[in-house]
Amino acid sequence: MAARAAVWQDAARVPTAVIGVGNRGSYLLEGVLQQPNAKVAVLCDIKPDRLDKAATTAAKDSPRTTTDWHKVIENKEIEAVYIASPPYLHAEMALAAVKAGKHVYCEKPVGLKPAEIKQLVAAAKASKKIFVAGQQLRSLTLLQEAIGKIHDGIIGDIVMVKAQRHATADLPHDGSSGDWYFDVSKGGGYLIEQSVHNLDLCNWVLNAHPTKATGFGAINFYKNQPAGRTIFDCGSIVYEYPGNVQMSFTQNVFHPRLMPAGNQYIHVFGTKGAVDLMYAATMYPINGGAPVVLAEKRAERPHAHIEMFYAAITEGKPAPINAVVGATAALTAVLGHEAMVKQQVVSWSDFGITL
Numbered sequence: 001m002a003a004r005a006a007v008w009q010d011a012a013r014v015p016t017a018v019i020g021v022g023n024r025g026s027y028l029l030e031g032v033l034q035q036p037n038a039k040v041a042v043l044c045d046i047k048p049d050r051l052d053k054a055a056t057t058a059a060k061d062s063p064r065t066t067t068d069w070h071k072v073i074e075n076k077e078i079e080a081v082y083i084a085s086p087p088y089l090h091a092e093m094a095l096a097a098v099k100a101g102k103h104v105y106c107e108k109p110v111g112l113k114p115a116e117i118k119q120l121v122a123a124a125k126a127s128k129k130i131f132v133a134g135q136q137l138r139s140l141t142l143l144q145e146a147i148g149k150i151h152d153g154i155i156g157d158i159v160m161v162k163a164q165r166h167a168t169a170d171l172p173h174d175g176s177s178g179d180w181y182f183d184v185s186k187g188g189g190y191l192i193e194q195s196v197h198n199l200d201l202c203n204w205v206l207n208a209h210p211t212k213a214t215g216f217g218a219i220n221f222y223k224n225q226p227a228g229r230t231i232f233d234c235g236s237i238v239y240e241y242p243g244n245v246q247m248s249f250t251q252n253v254f255h256p257r258l259m260p261a262g263n264q265y266i267h268v269f270g271t272k273g274a275v276d277l278m279y280a281a282t283m284y285p286i287n288g289g290a291p292v293v294l295a296e297k298r299a300e301r302p303h304a305h306i307e308m309f310y311a312a313i314t315e316g317k318p319a320p321i322n323a324v325v326g327a328t329a330a331l332t333a334v335l336g337h338e339a340m341v342k343q344q345v346v347s348w349s350d351f352g353i354t355l
């Protein structure tokens with residue numbers, strides 16, 4: 001009986017593969033291993049040491065390993081694929097997985113180039129399978145509650161957003177991502193690779209994507225560090241959203257830890273008051289009234305986004321954080337990046353993409 005039950009349980013678990021088991025892929029793998037409805041069947045990475053480490057982590061599921069991601073896509077047994085390779089590979093891998101009829105969880109940014117993002121969204125829309133973009137902040141219940149109240153009108157009409165993503169330092173130059181992160185053609189740069197999370201939250205709260213962007217970026221602090229560096233270490237971008245709403249965004253990697261106003265924030269200004277959205281989710285009424293907490297801090301489920309992916313697969317319901325959300329976030333970042341590189345006003349309409 002017990003053996004038959006085990007076989008049945010095994011059949012009910014979604015055969016899953018993880019492509020890229022570096023820093024993020026390892027974290028995702030831990031999350032997958034905790035899901036009762038998932039089974040880690042194949043692990044893929046070009047670095048054998050990472051593959052071995054991941055295989056040890058996932059030993060309870062006895063996964064096979066490969067260094068060739070095409071084999072994962074060709075494998076008919078695999079139903080769900082996680083893509084946690086460097087950004088320049090995401091769109092190609094995700095497109096191949098979608099076309100092969102897999103459910104796909106693709107890390108952010110879902111792509112670096114408008115043309116590949118356009119192709120990916122079209123394929124994901126045409127597929128009957130689930131596509132989840134790794135914009136996991138959307139699964140935080142605190143933000144869902146606070147943004148829900150903003151959408152219900154608690155601060156009136158949104159007129160402006162001021163946001164930033166400052167860090168105290170670069171990613172380690174010899175760290176796990178050092179072989180791609182500092183090369184703009186592989187990682188996309190700080191705005192596209194990191195700030196895509198913050199930009200996605202701005203899109204979410206504004207319930208729109210920007211129509212235009214302009215800005216400047218530079219390498220002012222980590223000049224030629226690491227050698228050959230091509231990504232900016234600071235930037236200032238202004239986005240325009242529908243209705244002339246402005247979103248002003250700054251990023252840097254040299255904000256001293258003890259200096260105030262560091263780290264990340266999103267301040268949303270409305271006609272009835274403003275909200276400090278990230279971390280605090282507090283509203284400050286325009287008439288000077290006492291601050292109102294929009295959503296109390298709470299312990300969040302660390303793998304809620306992964307749970308959402310399998311719930312969508314097993315219950316056959318659409319995933320809320322899908323290819324369109326991922327593409328919108330990526331394109332918002334690409335728009336800002338293009339503005340910094342060209343030092344011009346650039347328009348979303350030039351992408352020729354309707355999402």
Ligand SMILES: NC(=O)c1ccc[n+]([C@@H]2O[C@H](COP(=O)([O-])OP(=O)(O)OC[C@H]3O[C@@H](n4cnc5c(N)ncnc54)[C@H](O)[C@@H]3O)[C@@H](O)[C@H]2O)c1
Nearest residue numbers: 020021022023024025045046047084085087107108176177
């Ligand atoms: N959602 C988040 O909060 C979050 C956090 C960190 C990283 N990420 C994203 O996850 C992705 C990976 O970042 P990371 O920090 O894990 O980088 P990493 O360098 O630690 O891991 C990437 C892995 O992909 C492997 N890889 C490279 N080319 C491959 C190929 N052709 N086939 C198979 N594997 C290949 C590398 O060997 C490496 O092990 C990035 O897109 C990053 O933006 C997301």
